[in-house]
Amino acid sequence: MKTKSAIFLAVSALFLAACNYTGPAATTTTPPTAATPTTTISVTPTTASTNVNDLNAELNATVDDGGQADLNQLQKDASGL
Amino acid sequence: MKKFTPLPCLFALALIVATPVYAQTATRSGKMNREEFRAKVSAIRDEKKKALVERMDTKMKELNAKRTAILLRHLDKIEEILNRIETRALEVEKGGKDIASVKTAVQKAKDAIAAARTAVNVQAAKTYIIDITTEDKLGAAVSAARTTLARDLQATHQAVVAARKSVREVLTALAKVVGEKLTNTTEK
Numbered sequence: 305m306k307t308k309s310a311i312f313l314a315v316s317a318l319f320l321a322a323c324n325y326t327g328p329a330a331t332t333t334t335p336p337t338a339a340t341p342t343t344t345i346s347v348t349p350t351t352a353s354t355n356v357n358d359l360n361a362e363l364n365a366t367v368d369d370g371g372q373a374d375l376n377q378l379q380k381d382a383s384g385l
Numbered sequence: 386m387k388k389f390t391p392l393p394c395l396f397a398l399a400l401i402v403a404t405p406v407y408a409q410t411a412t413r414s415g416k417m418n419r420e421e422f423r424a425k426v427s428a429i430r431d432e433k434k435k436a437l438v439e440r441m442d443t444k445m446k447e448l449n450a451k452r453t454a455i456l457l458r459h460l461d462k463i464e465e466i467l468n469r470i471e472t473r474a475l476e477v478e479k480g481g482k483d484i485a486s487v488k489t490a491v492q493k494a495k496d497a498i499a500a501a502r503t504a505v506n507v508q509a510a511k512t513y514i515i516d517i518t519t520e521d522k523l524g525a526a527v528s529a530a531r532t533t534l535a536r537d538l539q540a541t542h543q544a545v546v547a548a549r550k551s552v553r554e555v556l557t558a559l560a561k562v563v564g565e566k567l568t569n570t571t572e573k
Contacts, residue, residue: 356559
């Protein structure tokens with residue numbers, strides 16, 4: 305009798321466990337899109353100053369060395385010939 | 386009627402055939418086209434040198450494109466600055482000031498910008514083909530092409546420098562009219 309009760313309880317426990325089983329543990333990873341922060345592109349508006357020194361500074365920003373560094377590199381690259 | 390004499394004709398023909406066609410500087414005249422260059426490169430036996438010549442050809446092409454693009458960007462900016470100077474000058478004129486000197490300088494600057502833009506566009510359209518003659522003269526051929534490219538790029542750069550200087554003169558003229566002190570105006 306005791307054995308029968310034990311078997312009954314064990315089967316009942318298994319049945320209940322099977323009823324509560326909801327599959328493998330769900331992963332908690334959130335989709336990458338949700339986790340990725342929004343990229344903010346900040347665009348600095350072109351200054352429209354007409355102050356002579358501001359304009360002069362902008363003019364100075366267009367000064368370069370005429371590509372001297374690139375030309376020197378080209379000369380170095382050709383040294384194997 | 387004179388009798389046909391084949392001897393002078395043959396002599397003339399031999400002269401035409403025997404006259405050497407001197408290789409002109411390909412980089413300047415563009416006589417050697419890209420197909421001829423390709424054929425001459427593929428005939429180079431030293432694989433290392435062949436690869437280097439091909440790389441130099443590509444690099445020169447890329448450098449010309451890069452530099453002319455930069456110079457055009459600079460010119461766009463210089464032109465935009467000139468437009469803003471002109472706007473300011475016109476406002477000053479409305480206030481009753483004489484801006485004749487500024488107007489003269491503006492016209493000169495516009496001409497200089499147009500000239501520089503033409504120079505840059507001409508430079509952008511140029512091709513530099515290494516004038517390969519013999520394998521032992523590859524170094525000299527590459528050097529000649531590179532030197533020509535460097536000289537041309539420097540000349541184009543100077544046109545842009547001249548355009549910028551002319552705009553700076555407009556700015557100087559405007560500064561005088563409005564009585565503002567202009568600093569940091571020297572350019573090498």
